[in-house]
Amino acid sequence: MSALLELxxxxxxYRSRRGLVPAVRGVNLTLEAGQTLGMxxxxxxxxxxxxxxxxxxxxxxxxxxxxxxxxxxDVRTMSxxxxxxxxxxxxxxxxxxxxxxxNPVLRIGDQLAEPITLHGGAGAKSNSPADVQRAxxxxxxxxxLPRRHAKAYPxxxxxxxxxxxxxxxxxxxxxxxxxxxEPTTALDVMVQAxxxxxxxxxxxxxxxxxxxxxxxxxxxxxxxxxxxxMYAGRMVELGPSAQVxxxxxxxYSKALAAAFPTVGDPASRMAPQGLPGDPPDPTNLPxxxxxxxxxxxxxxxxxxxxxxxxxxxxxxxxxxxxxxxNVTETAGxxx
Amino acid sequence: xxxxxxxxxxxxxFKARGGAxxxxxxxxxxxxxxxEIVALxxxxxxxxxxxxxxLLGLVQPAQGSIRFEGEPLPTTSKGxxxxxxxxxxxxxxxxxxxxxxxxVYEAVAEGLRIHKVPGDERELVAxxxxxxxxxxxxRYFLAFPxxxxxxxxxxxxxxxxxxxxPKLLIADEPVASLDASVRGEILALLLKLRQDLGLAALVVxxxxxxxxxxxxxxxxxxxxxxxxxxxxxxxLTAPKHPYTQALLSVLSETEEPIxxxxxxxxxxxxPGGCRFHPRCQVVAAGLPEEMERRCRxxxxxxxxxxxxxxxxxHVATARATTG
Numbered sequence: 337m338s339a340l341l342e343l344x345x346x347x348x349x350y351r352s353r354r355g356l357v358p359a360v361r362g363v364n365l366t367l368e369a370g371q372t373l374g375m376x377x378x379x380x381x382x383x384x385x386x387x388x389x390x391x392x393x394x395x396x397x398x399x400x401x402x403x404x405x406x407x408x409x410d411v412r413t414m415s416x417x418x419x420x421x422x423x424x425x426x427x428x429x430x431x432x433x434x435x436x437x438x439n440p441v442l443r444i445g446d447q448l449a450e451p452i453t454l455h456g457g458a459g460a461k462s463n464s465p466a467d468v469q470r471a472x473x474x475x476x477x478x479x480x481l482p483r484r485h486a487k488a489y490p491x492x493x494x495x496x497x498x499x500x501x502x503x504x505x506x507x508x509x510x511x512x513x514x515x516x517x518e519p520t521t522a523l524d525v526m527v528q529a530x531x532x533x534x535x536x537x538x539x540x541x542x543x544x545x546x547x548x549x550x551x552x553x554x555x556x557x558x559x560x561x562x563x564x565x566m567y568a569g570r571m572v573e574l575g576p577s578a579q580v581x582x583x584x585x586x587x588y589s590k591a592l593a594a595a596f597p598t599v600g601d602p603a604s605r606m607a608p609q610g611l612p613g614d615p616p617d618p619t620n621l622p623x624x625x626x627x628x629x630x631x632x633x634x635x636x637x638x639x640x641x642x643x644x645x646x647x648x649x650x651x652x653x654x655x656x657x658x659x660x661x662n663v664t665e666t667a668g669x670x671x
Numbered sequence: 672x673x674x675x676x677x678x679x680x681x682x683x684x685f686k687a688r689g690g691a692x693x694x695x696x697x698x699x700x701x702x703x704x705x706x707e708i709v710a711l712x713x714x715x716x717x718x719x720x721x722x723x724x725x726l727l728g729l730v731q732p733a734q735g736s737i738r739f740e741g742e743p744l745p746t747t748s749k750g751x752x753x754x755x756x757x758x759x760x761x762x763x764x765x766x767x768x769x770x771x772x773x774x775v776y777e778a779v780a781e782g783l784r785i786h787k788v789p790g791d792e793r794e795l796v797a798x799x800x801x802x803x804x805x806x807x808x809x810r811y812f813l814a815f816p817x818x819x820x821x822x823x824x825x826x827x828x829x830x831x832x833x834x835x836x837p838k839l840l841i842a843d844e845p846v847a848s849l850d851a852s853v854r855g856e857i858l859a860l861l862l863k864l865r866q867d868l869g870l871a872a873l874v875v876x877x878x879x880x881x882x883x884x885x886x887x888x889x890x891x892x893x894x895x896x897x898x899x900x901x902x903x904x905x906x907l908t909a910p911k912h913p914y915t916q917a918l919l920s921v922l923s924e925t926e927e928p929i930x931x932x933x934x935x936x937x938x939x940x941x942p943g944g945c946r947f948h949p950r951c952q953v954v955a956a957g958l959p960e961e962m963e964r965r966c967r968x969x970x971x972x973x974x975x976x977x978x979x980x981x982x983x984x985h986v987a988t989a990r991a992t993t994g
Contacts, residue, residue, distance in 0.1 A: 526917070596854075
């Protein structure tokens with residue numbers, strides 16, 4: 337059986353006046369139904385580009401190489417008709433910034449009804465207005481909002497409520513894969529906890545696959561089983577959340593994990609930790625390991641050796657020379 | 672440590688739609704001492720930004736007083752202008768705070784020109800930039816905001832504030848819009864400024880990790896009132912107020928999170944009794960009848976701005992007195 341989502345040696349470049357700008361540089365990844373995967377990294381590391389490529393939502397300037405397989409079917413070569421069927425019903429996206437993703441002049445109910453009418457799903461027996469209305473009501477209840485909010489306009493809802501509407505919309509057609517791009521970034525801690533709890537429940541109830549993107553490792557670790565850390569268009573670490581968070585094998589993951597301190601940990605008291613320097617310019621990547629100019633533990637070897645993912649533990653990989661290269665080359669294999 | 676700024680019984684009110692009054696800040700006592708970093712923590716809509724703005728004289732309090740170095744805040748525009756040189760504001764989004772058509776030099780020099788600061792402008796700007804960690808400063812003079820990264824932009828904003836040699840920095844979510852890697856760098860800068868210049872700061876945030884990283888004291892705000900105030904070590908490791916406990920539990924990986932239902936309530940309709948009781952997990956879990964009646968009907972006294980940890984909760988107070 338083929339996996340729900342499989343990326344094989346995915347590369348994405350953007351055409352620009354200065355030539356091709358690489359955004360994603362060879363990513364291999366597998367996500368099975370019922371699994372949750374978190375993607376972390378700084379702005380510009382290619383995590384959103386990667387996610388958008390799954391539904392072919394990238395602008396025309398993007399040049400995609402490799403394969404994006406949804407249920408074994410390559411999204412890149414799909415006919416447009418087939419792609420339309422897959423969007424919403426096969427896989428859907430909770431976009432970043434729910435505040436701006438809803439149409440301000442349409443009622444919530446009408447916006448939720450649109451994908452259901454066009455694609456069917458969410459238990460709507462037919463396209464008749466009554467059935468669609470019922471399905472909309474059920475969707476709202478599923479994300480913990482009262483049915484009457486179908487009549488509301490976006491401005492009448494709070495940020496957290498709008499984010500719930502976005503999640504309801506992503507679920508409208510019963511997709512098997514949900515991609516959530518920074519679903520909680522603009523939200524308060526408590527509302528964020530509510531939204532994360534909801535996402536977690538939905539995944540465990542309906543066995544959908546979830547790919548969640550954020551720059552906040554601690555948020556991802558709370559919701560996702562596995563974590564992938566991206567730097568300069570590549571995956572630099574992949575493993576079970578607790579391991580990546582607490583025993584990171586890559587110095588970059590370590591810096592990201594330390595950026596959000598554990599309250600009560602004496603080591604971080606009065607000692608905020610950041611990572612000096614800026615992410616590299618994608619048109620002018622440093623030689624060797626792309627992270628070496630910012631790496632606190634880089635050696636001479638790092639300036640010349642570019643490292644791909646290596647096996648640190650059976651389920652844990654990292655792209656760093658410090659990870660011993662004892663196991664046979666598994667780096668290029670899909671995981 | 673002597674007091675730098677002190678708010679007493681402060682209230683800020685706004686006219687809401689339909690003639691209702693929003694009590695954004697509803698009786699707050701807060702002190703920031705010289706060289707101290709205080710974190711003001713709470714959800715959106717709890718009034719923390721209104722409180723910060725009133726401390727800068729940007730909104731007129733409806734009630735109560737603010738004293739800076741013992742003197743009441745000036746009311747004339749000339750007096751306020753002089754005051755704002757001492758107390759500078761740093762906002763959340765550096766991209767919005769900087770004029771896209773002004774170079775870094777212009778952005779930092781603007782304050783100096785407004786306040787007619789004597790001395791060599793070029794030198795003052797260079798000094799402020801290098802204090803904010805942009806070195807060598809001359810390299811940044813002619814750069815425009817779009818050429819800088821988010822972290823660098825926030826450093827420019829901070830340099831603009833530093834140029835005026837303030838005594839107090841009021842920072843409203845200074846790192847919320849920045850990347851994880853940059854966050855620590857900016858926080859380290861605030862600590863360094865305190866160490867080098869003795870600069871006090873009131874950091875408004877919803878991020879308890881930030882408070883743990885840099886603050887000496889933390890004030891937790893809920894619906895216009897402070898509900899728990901005290902040294903960071905005490906409040907964040909042994910929280911006494913149910914709201915602080917809930918906020919901390921959602922951050923922790925080990926504890927079962929206490930996820931409060933609902934959104935923060937409306938400041939135009941503040942519930943009677945303890946204002947937190949409709950969402951309080953301790954009330955929901957069941958209390959002795961007498962206690963529950965107090966939570967529902969009796970307002971909690973306003974916390975004073977003393978040194979010790981204080982908590983505005985009937986249950987916590989009763990438990991503390993009975994041991």
